[in-house]
Amino acid sequence: MNILVVDDEKSIREGMKRTLNQTFPHFQVMTVHSCQDAILLLLNERIHVLLLDIRMPGMNGLELLAALQRSHRGTKVVIISAHSKFAYAQEALRLGVKDYLVKPVGKEQLIRTMSLLEQEWADDMQQLSEKDWIHLNLNYLREAVFRRWVQGLDIGRFDVSRLAEKHPYFHLVFVQLEGKQDISLHHFVVENVLTEWFAMNGQGFIVSLEGNRVLGVVTLREEVEAACADFERGARAHLERCLNEPYQFVMSRRLTDFHAIPQEVNALLHGGAALVQQELPARKNDDAVEIALQYIAAHFQENLSLEKIASIVYLNPVYFSQLFKHKLGIGYKEYVTQLRMERAQELLANRALRITDVAKLVGYDDLRHFTQVFRKKFQVTPSDYRLELS
Template sequence: MHVLIVDDERTIREGLKRTINGAFGDVRVSTAASAAEALGILLRDRVHVVFLDIMMPGMNGLELLAQARGTHKGIKWIVVSAHSEFAYAQEALRLGAKDYILKPFGKEQIVKTVAALLEEWTQEETHPSGRGLLEQNLNYLREAVFRRWIQGLDIGRFDLRSIQAEHHRFHLLAVKLESNPELSLRNFIVENVMTEYIGQCGNGFIVNLDGDFLVGVVTLKDEAGAEWFRLGAIAHLDRCLKVPYQLYVSDLQTDFYAIPSEIRKIYTSGEERMPETEGEGSSADHKNDVIDIAIQYMKSSFQDNLSLEILSSVVYLNPVYFSKLFKQKTGTGYKEYLTKLRLERAAEMLADPALSVTRIAELVGYPDVRNFTQVFRKHYNCTPGQFRAEKSHVKA
């Protein structure tokens, strides 16, 4: 079994490595001081378990988990953090983490955790899940065949109808990266991020076609459109890329067997077909667009149960990242912004004497009138009833 420890604190990395090596002589242990270094190891080696710190400079642990889980579904993720906030643990588990360990931790806890993981890994190696293994191998096979097909290479006796059956109405997508020494690592990041995003938006895949050029096919869910998908893809890519790139998403396509010729046109036409150049220079505008979409959704649905997870899913962003982005854009947290929307609407409704305070509370998203009254008092320094009486007195 191969264990990877990802933590920016050297003492934590080395301490975990010594503990695991001391207790399990047949377990291989690698370490990484950053998310970028960890992605490099994941690209080169087969890793079975990752001990992952949340708070690291640059890309944090949750962002790494969100990016890497798409194409590393067999990895067991153990999040290690000094932060006991429930939101961190909830988000880690939502992203697929197997466990959440709080610092400081004892050697016994780590040994017990690794022993359980080693037993689980041994069972899986001895008795692999036939269905899961088959599905994973079929996905790899289809992507490899697709790559050869669009390159004009022989695909043997493989029947493309098995792929075509899933994509009657689809969009082509392409990502062109600026060439640089870290190209292989960035290709890996893009492939993981886009694989994850495509899975959220519908069905499809993306493959590395020619060095810095990645292409894919996606069949979107019924309510999604190409521009909506493109906007979300930009937001995802801007999180992990600090170099210029170009993104192309086609209009709706129906001729599956024309894909090779269409991709060749995209590849040869270059900037004429892919005019949107993204990266550090223009990412702020697209991030603002994503937050604008979220704000419009809040204004139209503030009466609903709008948790951070629900709101971030509307624009297909990681909740932790969305929260930071929202505060950068608005200067306030999403919860405070939502509360302000609700109370402003409640203040307007209080002018209607036919509506009871209980009914108004329900209409603006507070099923518990006592909670509504407490929140209202904190914001306006008076109860809803006092606010109504004061406004009625002013009118009189």
């Protein structure tokens, strides 16, 4: 099995990898320190088990888990968390995780969980017939073959007629990303947004082409087809809200010859007149970050999740996290923590406030957690810091 450990603490990542390598030498164990890096790896590797920290700088584990629900349903997920609160566990279970382990995770507990998952995976494989296995991996197979076919490359004896039967009529949807950075992440956003929009309005699929291009094939329900312009406007609106990256959007007229798709795509890529191109301007990224900073400054004492702030500026959480770190040089969670700690220092100078009051005023209902964060930041407890001020 392929195992991916996602945790921002190096000692935990390496400790888990060491334990797994010693106990399960036949596993391939990979590690990354952020959800963004996890997405990049998941786009290129088949991961069977994901060991995922629930709270990390930037995009958190629950947000990653929600994003992967549609595209990686076969991946078994185990949450690793320092928080035993029921709300976290409840949300994780709702998103389909296999287990919820509270840090510090002992070796025996990790080994026991992985042994159960290995047996479960082996049982799944035994129950799958060859036909079932092909069906399970159809998305990967179809994307690889369809991509080669569209680009005029050899696909051996694979017959696209089965796909053609599902799409007696269809539209081609083409997105070309204009940005130079984080292409894999932007591909991930486009694929997930369009896949969801296609499912809401008909049936279709998405494939990534070379470089910065994404191609979709969609057969709309008849009532949607009758208002095709609304479908197109909706697709563009969803992309613009979630992507916030310069791109071009192209949607074909209604087509009926599935086997002519390579010619249609070739005409599209070379400026063919059969398809109408519409360019979508990028939003001003600096404005989005500035709005976010103003909101954070006014509400930092509240429960400010990355997802909530991203929704305020109408951005996809993955993209917002990347943009925020690129603009400020630090991650979203680190920035909010830094802001809270600086404010806490100011409030501790006011001896009329109890330390419990200070904690709540900067967004921490749990005094113990506040003390831990403060000490980690300044190498001194809030109480000792207040004494030093005198």
